[in-house]
Amino acid sequence: MKVLVIKFRNIGDVLLSTPLILNLKNIYPDSIIDFVLNKGCEDMVSNNPNVKNIIIYDRPRIKKLPIFSQLKEEIRFTRNIRHNNYDIVINLTEGERGAQLAFFSGAKIKLGFSVRKGIFSKIKIFDKLGDDKKWQHTVEKDLQFINLLGKEIINKEVKIYWPTEIEQEVDKILSDNSIEQFVHIHPVSRWMFKCWEDDRMAKIIDYLQKDKGIKVIITGAPIKKELDRIDKILRLCKTRPVNLSGMLTLKHLACLSSKAKLFFGVDTAPMHMAAINTPVMALFGASEASKWGPWHNNGKNHYLNDGLQINGCHTVFAESDHTAVYFGAIKKYQGMLNINIEPILKELNELL
Template sequence: MKILIMKFRNIGDTLLATPLAANLRLAYPQAQIHFACNEGCEAMLEGNANIDKIHIYRRTSAKNSGFLKRIKTELDFLAKLKSEHFDIAINATEGDRGAYLAFLSGAKTRIGFDGGSFASRLLTHKVAQNCEIFGSHTIEHDLALLSALSLTPRTKTISIAFDDYSEFFADKLPASFIHFHPMSRWLFKCPKDEIIADLLDFCELELGVKCVMTCANDAKEIARCENILRLAKSKPSAFLGELSLKQVAFLSSKARLFVGVDTAVMHMAAAVNTPVVALFGPSSAMNWGPWDNTCANSGYKAKNGIQHMGAHSVVQASWECVPCSCDGCNGSKKSRCLDEINTSAIKELIKAKLEKG
């Protein structure tokens, strides 16, 4: 049997789909499980024992190419999927593209969420997105697709594989440290730089714990992090755009604590079982809170405010407009709920988690 999982979203979404692959492996131990994802997300899947083959869609090059080259990219990708002769194709992405690919792949069993569109009619098994599923955590949302195969989730553990980078980081990491990742590709998910600088100073100067800051290899993220370092009175270590995703996962696994915003690296820290303090703004913790691998069910039941799930915590303003899922207040690309976040509560959580060990 061959099974295809498709998740054409971002890095964090891809990582959070790994429990779906794990459940399919448990249900069909002899099956070949393939995973199709966007280019740049494959690091979340490489080395995963539950995934036999990864199919990478060159989304960026396709979007930036001329019409004919884009058509060729699409046809080549479809041809590769079709050549695998899948028995089951699962579209774990809301949207029509995966439904069309499932149909064109030739898979007899085609599973996805019922979007009410024409493409949904091409699925043989549709899962209704009722209020309970739509409002659930992304992991539980994806696992709802198992019902189409009459399966019940047996694990909700997120997994990410990475090499031992001890030699690479030799003499570069403190013996004990907090991992800070204050940036996201969507800067409206990030508080103003002064807040992060203040938290760094609190950890290093008041608590006496070294901090290590990371960010993606993106000019805007690097510029913001450099400004944070200028604002800080302390001298944290920093890897600004220097590390691969696998190296970041290794670094995070060695940290005593992770502090950051709603981004893929936050989910990676949770996946390697490092306690997380996450600063949330426009995002819903119900859908995107850091998942604790030791828990059976999500702990994020409130609309906003401070919430906990196992070793992880989310700090979010208790405002009526939060979460709004908007790209900043009134399209400004800046979120006031983050710029005015309760730093005292964040500091208390950091201190409590470090004391708990």
């Protein structure tokens, strides 16, 4: 039995599909499971004992090619998928590229979502369709394909794996900085409108370090706009957190957060990674907590899109006003602006 899972989305989306992989392996223990994803997301499933091959689609490289060369690349990529002779293909997105791969795969069973636009929206591709309209968490959305296979969901645990050397390197970073207990703060997102106000984030950092006496470690991606945003936050701080922004891989980030007393941040892939092993406090004012809230592997995960919510491990502050507001060329969401600092300080005081 050969199974192909396709998810052409972002880093956090791929991570949240790992319960599906685990269930497929439990149901078909002798199966070979391959995973197709966008370049940059592979760390979410590498080292996963249930994934045999990771097939990477290098979108940025292909988009830079002349149109004829792009077409050749698409044909080559699709042909390679077909030559693998999969028995089951599960496409976890509504886009054309995954549908195209499923259509030409030659698989006996093809499952996926209705394609939203383009030529493949007019063609019957999948034997059974998942429900992409239901208001449900992304983990549950992906797991529905187990039921469509006529099987029962056995496990809903999100998993990420890293090698021993990553653990050793993170331990050395903590040792070199004389850190035992710490709060991990990842204050930025690739989508800047998901970020909280810089001055409020700085006050949280100062509160944790000065009032609660616990060290803060700041992280961010090695991307200029994120690093610039973090620099602005740090300039507003009266205390000095340990700044590891731009220095860590995704595996290092996951390992680091697993050792934290608490993760604090917004809706990002690092937040989802942290939620696997560490209590999370997350701010949602530009995306739906009901779909993207921090997943609790051993508890309830039914978030609303408004208000303070605690599920026994994770804490979510959510605002449902997702109106875009502009300050010059800067796009923000009203929901993020509506999240005040006082209730957060109160919850932090109780947690720590």
